[in-house]
Amino acid sequence: MSYMAQRVAGFGTTIFTEMTALANEHQAINLGQGFPDFAAPDFMKDAAIAAIEADINQYAPANGRPRLRQAIAQKVQDFYAVEANPDTEITVLHGATEAIFATILGLVNPGDEVIVFEPFYDSYVPAIQMAGGIPRFYTLRPPNWQIDAGELAMLFNNKTKLIIVNTPHNPTGKVFTEIELGLIANLCQQHDVLAMTDEVYEHLVFDEQQHQTLISLPGMAARTIMISSLGKTFSVTGWKIGWTVAPPELTHAIFRAHQFMTFCGAAPLQEAAVTAVSQPPSFYHELTEFYTSKRNFLLDALKSVGLRPIAPHGTYFIMVDISHLGFANDVAFCRYLTSKIGVAAIPPSAFYHNPTDGAGLARFAFCKEEKTLAAAANRLQRLKTG
Numbered sequence: 001m002s003y004m005a006q007r008v009a010g011f012g013t014t015i016f017t018e019m020t021a022l023a024n025e026h027q028a029i030n031l032g033q034g035f036p037d038f039a040a041p042d043f044m045k046d047a048a049i050a051a052i053e054a055d056i057n058q059y060a061p062a063n064g065r066p067r068l069r070q071a072i073a074q075k076v077q078d079f080y081a082v083e084a085n086p087d088t089e090i091t092v093l094h095g096a097t098e099a100i101f102a103t104i105l106g107l108v109n110p111g112d113e114v115i116v117f118e119p120f121y122d123s124y125v126p127a128i129q130m131a132g133g134i135p136r137f138y139t140l141r142p143p144n145w146q147i148d149a150g151e152l153a154m155l156f157n158n159k160t161k162l163i164i165v166n167t168p169h170n171p172t173g174k175v176f177t178e179i180e181l182g183l184i185a186n187l188c189q190q191h192d193v194l195a196m197t198d199e200v201y202e203h204l205v206f207d208e209q210q211h212q213t214l215i216s217l218p219g220m221a222a223r224t225i226m227i228s229s230l231g232k233t234f235s236v237t238g239w240k241i242g243w244t245v246a247p248p249e250l251t252h253a254i255f256r257a258h259q260f261m262t263f264c265g266a267a268p269l270q271e272a273a274v275t276a277v278s279q280p281p282s283f284y285h286e287l288t289e290f291y292t293s294k295r296n297f298l299l300d301a302l303k304s305v306g307l308r309p310i311a312p313h314g315t316y317f318i319m320v321d322i323s324h325l326g327f328a329n330d331v332a333f334c335r336y337l338t339s340k341i342g343v344a345a346i347p348p349s350a351f352y353h354n355p356t357d358g359a360g361l362a363r364f365a366f367c368k369e370e371k372t373l374a375a376a377a378n379r380l381q382r383l384k385t386g
């Protein structure tokens with residue numbers, strides 16, 4: 001008899017663990033998992049060292065250090081004109097991942113339906129299932145990943161409690177348009193549904209696109225939980241500092257779950273995070289330029305070997321159409337690419353409830369040093385000769 005609880009028995013190992021192990025075995029360049037392979041900004045490291053030396057080493061308040069909550073309130077005001085009370089509407093959690101979990105555990109009852117756009121970030125569905133909720137899927141289709149108003153409306157009913165909106169969207173790179181967000185806002189209000197927005201890529205947006213947030217749309221402040229974190233913007237995915245912005249009643253529910261999950265995150269890193277979220281606009285301009293050039297480099301490299309990348313508007317991922325290459329599916333392609341070509345990518349079928357929907361795609365990450373991307377581009381040339 002297995003000792004494993006039924007609630008986790010169906011989850012399996014994440015595709016990241018499997019592909020990272022394969023990449024290590026073949027010493028492949030890992031463009032699979034989405035973490036930067038370059039240093040975090042010095043101002044972050046200095047702030048963390050200073051916080052530890054100042055002996056900020058004991059538990060933080062369960063909803064986060066006050067200075068950080070104030071800095072987050074200021075940031076959402078500056079960027080999105082969102083008014084948030086740092087004491088009653090902001091909670092600091094252990095990365096966006098815990099924010100997602102605490103939100104779902106705090107708000108979703110057994111039998112409640114939760115609408116999820118797929119391909120999805122892989123923690124949403126397990127979180128919904130652990131809460132006893134039922135995921136309902138809207139499939140975004142390449143190459144435009146657009147939302148059809150009628151198709152989305154059909155997913156809303158009197159059991160729907162929550163919709164999860166991840167924009168900019170991992171893994172497609174889609175940035176939800178104002179029209180799409182307006183449509184979601186109307187449906188949420190018509191059906192009395194809450195919205196959880198995952199905006200961890202809010203500052204990784206390219207070209208003429210602009211990140212818009214659902215919480216600032218008319219009528220949505222009362223029913224939206226806005227989630228973001230430091231990891232992507234400040235290249236510190238290992239710090240695990242995230243937050244929610246939500247009206248007091250929803251914040252209270254999130255807090256109830258959070259207090260018994262982790263109680264609080266790392267206090268000195270929360271203190272250092274104040275420096276991060278208080279960065280001036282120039283930091284974000286430089287970040288956009290930095291990532292635009294990486295995106296363009298990898299797009300060109302992929303195209304030059306006959307692959308068909310779908311240019312992302314946001315995030316640090318590129319989805320590639322591999323359907324014409326003759327592989328059985330995305331897993332077969334990614335295994336071949338990792339073991340024979342020496343470059344690891346992620347098979348996106350893991351991000352669909354029906355894996356065949358992702359069978360013609362592969363996801364590459366470009367949050368890597370120039371030299372890593374150049375070495376990968378070099379190895380990809382081998383694809384030309386088979």
Ligand SMILES: Cc1ncc(COP(=O)(O)O)c(C=O)c1O
Nearest residue numbers: 095096097121170200229231242
């Ligand atoms: C869409 C999305 N949400 C949340 C996360 C997790 O964020 P954090 O590292 O802050 O927990 C990720 C990380 O890859 C992500 O891609």
